[in-house]
Amino acid sequence: MTGDVPETVTAALADQQVAGQVCLEAGAGVGNTTAGLLTAGAKRVYAVTNDADHAATVRDRVGDGNADRLAVVTADLRATPLATDSVDLVTAHGLCNVLPPADLNAVAAELARVARPDSHLVVDDYAVPPASAAVTRLFALENAAARVVDGRPALTFYPAGVLAAMFADHGWAIERRKTLLDPVPWTEAHIEAHSDVVREYADELPDVVGEPLATMADNLVSAIGSERAGTMYSLAFRLADR
Amino acid sequence: METRALGDTGQESTVLTFGSIALNWLEQEGANQLVELVLDHGVNHFDVAPTYGDAELKLGPKLRQYREEVFLGCKTQEREYEGAAQKIDRSLNRLGIDTIDLYQIHGLEYEAELDTITADGGALDAIREAKAAGKIDHIGLTSHGNPQLIIDAIDRIDDLETVMFPLNPVVAGKDGDEYDYEAVLERCESEGIGTLGIKAFAKGSWPPTDELAEADRPYANWYEPVDTPEAIRERFDFAAAQSLDTVVSPGDPKLVKMVLDAASRSEGMDEARQRALIEEARHDDSPVPEQLHH
Ligand SMILES: C[S@@+](CC[C@H](N)C(=O)[O-])C[C@H]1O[C@@H](n2cnc3c(N)ncnc32)[C@H](O)[C@@H]1O
Numbered sequence: 001m002t003g004d005v006p007e008t009v010t011a012a013l014a015d016q017q018v019a020g021q022v023c024l025e026a027g028a029g030v031g032n033t034t035a036g037l038l039t040a041g042a043k044r045v046y047a048v049t050n051d052a053d054h055a056a057t058v059r060d061r062v063g064d065g066n067a068d069r070l071a072v073v074t075a076d077l078r079a080t081p082l083a084t085d086s087v088d089l090v091t092a093h094g095l096c097n098v099l100p101p102a103d104l105n106a107v108a109a110e111l112a113r114v115a116r117p118d119s120h121l122v123v124d125d126y127a128v129p130p131a132s133a134a135v136t137r138l139f140a141l142e143n144a145a146a147r148v149v150d151g152r153p154a155l156t157f158y159p160a161g162v163l164a165a166m167f168a169d170h171g172w173a174i175e176r177r178k179t180l181l182d183p184v185p186w187t188e189a190h191i192e193a194h195s196d197v198v199r200e201y202a203d204e205l206p207d208v209v210g211e212p213l214a215t216m217a218d219n220l221v222s223a224i225g226s227e228r229a230g231t232m233y234s235l236a237f238r239l240a241d242r
Numbered sequence: 243m244e245t246r247a248l249g250d251t252g253q254e255s256t257v258l259t260f261g262s263i264a265l266n267w268l269e270q271e272g273a274n275q276l277v278e279l280v281l282d283h284g285v286n287h288f289d290v291a292p293t294y295g296d297a298e299l300k301l302g303p304k305l306r307q308y309r310e311e312v313f314l315g316c317k318t319q320e321r322e323y324e325g326a327a328q329k330i331d332r333s334l335n336r337l338g339i340d341t342i343d344l345y346q347i348h349g350l351e352y353e354a355e356l357d358t359i360t361a362d363g364g365a366l367d368a369i370r371e372a373k374a375a376g377k378i379d380h381i382g383l384t385s386h387g388n389p390q391l392i393i394d395a396i397d398r399i400d401d402l403e404t405v406m407f408p409l410n411p412v413v414a415g416k417d418g419d420e421y422d423y424e425a426v427l428e429r430c431e432s433e434g435i436g437t438l439g440i441k442a443f444a445k446g447s448w449p450p451t452d453e454l455a456e457a458d459r460p461y462a463n464w465y466e467p468v469d470t471p472e473a474i475r476e477r478f479d480f481a482a483a484q485s486l487d488t489v490v491s492p493g494d495p496k497l498v499k500m501v502l503d504a505a506s507r508s509e510g511m512d513e514a515r516q517r518a519l520i521e522e523a524r525h526d527d528s529p530v531p532e533q534l535h536h
Pocket of ligand 1: 026028029030031032034048049051054075076092093095099534535
């Protein structure tokens with residue numbers, strides 16, 4: 001039992017060879033894709049994240065009964081401890097939008113290094129949400145707070161074509177594109193989770209800045225409630241040549 | 243309205259089936275008008291049960307007037323021969339007709355019931371006898387229960403021709419075996435068994451009665467329904483996209499017109515949108531920690 005696997009993950013993996021494959025789940029998050037890969041019969045899953053809490057969550061959620069198939073690795077995706085040419089399938093589900101643009105290239109290069117020739121890559125992410133969407137205001141606030149605190153944005157949404165071209169540059173030939181969600185349901189739980197991020201940044205700042213930021217987040221939560229906006233896409237690649 | 247083959251029964255059912263329980267809440271004149279409205283929208287499959295108050299009686303007049311145009315499903319909760327035989331005759335009487343097109347074992351919940359139904363002297367004996375006597379045409383089953391139980395029933399009842407079970411984005415998003423109606427759909431598909439979807443319009447359970455007394459509920463349904471034209475259209479399109487043969491309309495007459503409009507104008511639903519609805523529902527009661535992403 002691996003817990004519920006979201007439809008987005010199931011749909012993204014549906015046309016991929018997973019059973020018997022060595023997989024790298026790049027940016028393991030809460031373990032949705034890790035669960036999907038294990039359910040689909042992966043031989044081994046390296047679930048990599050640079051966040052120790054996420055690593056613990058993934059172990060809690062899917063570790064039971066999968067000790068021989070799952071390795072949760074706490075590492076930076078720009079330089080992982082995995083061997084060159086060792087992976088059959090790489091997944092990056094909702095990863096790119098949390099990568100600072102400056103890191104994207106290095107991560108793509110590293111994924112191409114660990115992947116064996118002819119291996120596959122699945123990249124799932126959000127299209128740029130419409131400017132008119134209310135969630136766009138929340139994401140903008142989140143990015144403003146992140147820039148002030150960390151000097152980098154929290155979220156960057158890439159058009160599918162941009163990611164396709166960027167990975168192509170590292171030898172990944174695009175094989176298909178499909179729409180996973182249209183519209184994307186930003187539920188109250190998602191909105192709440194994003195505003196929590198704003199509040200965490202706000203806590204790091206002097207009260208004069210932090211308090212108004214937190215208030216803006218609260219106001220946005222009540223104004224938005226939940227919203228359906230934008231799309232989520234899936235790109236599948238094959239590693240051609242480097 | 244679109245029609246689909248109801249399994250291998252030979253019946254081409256409209257993608258919307260009229261849940262005639264809605265008639266129970268109306269006076270006879272209103273019931274007659276609702277049936278006319280349903281027929282005006284082209285619906286050719288009706289479903290009723292003796293347990294739905296006066297629904298059989300109120301359906302009777304218009305059913306008899308349009309008997310040739312309506313494929314009628316009825317049901318029994320009896321599990322043994324005697325009871326089932328009586329209920330068939332009683333329903334024929336109350337409806338005022340000679341033949342019920344589809345007679346369904348209603349609300350199967352436990353394996354033990356299946357034992358009783360299929361044993362000597364069980365309800366199936368009576369249903370088969372009625373079939374031989376021309377009182378019914380096809381045999382079906384309904385269940386809100388475990389999908390595996392439905393599959394067991396398919397295994398054990400050779401002449402089963404249709405099954406009716408819940409399907410909506412909430413159910414579709416749950417992974418456990420106890421929600422795997424997908425497996426039932428696949429099985430039915432491969433065996434030519436017709437499929438009817440219920441609870442397509444269910445939003446959730448009613449609040450507990452100490453918060454909202456039963457008498458204060460705004461709808462007659464035993465669950466809280468979605469009740470805006472957009473939500474109804476969306477739920478209908480979703481259910482119809484799940485490879486069900488037909489979707490049963492909700493039990494409250496106030497919702498029927500909206501559902502008829504949704505079914506008449508339906509243009510299908512692509513997979514990305516189906517997934518969006520499932521994900522939206524899934525997040526309302528997800529055990530997984532707070533998530534920023536999908
Ligand atoms: C939004 S989550 C991805 C969701 C996840 N794929 C799933 O299916 O549940 C993003 C993950 O990427 C991780 N991450 C972001 N940048 C990273 C980096 N440079 N190196 C390693 N992990 C990173 C984050 O810590 C987080 O665990």
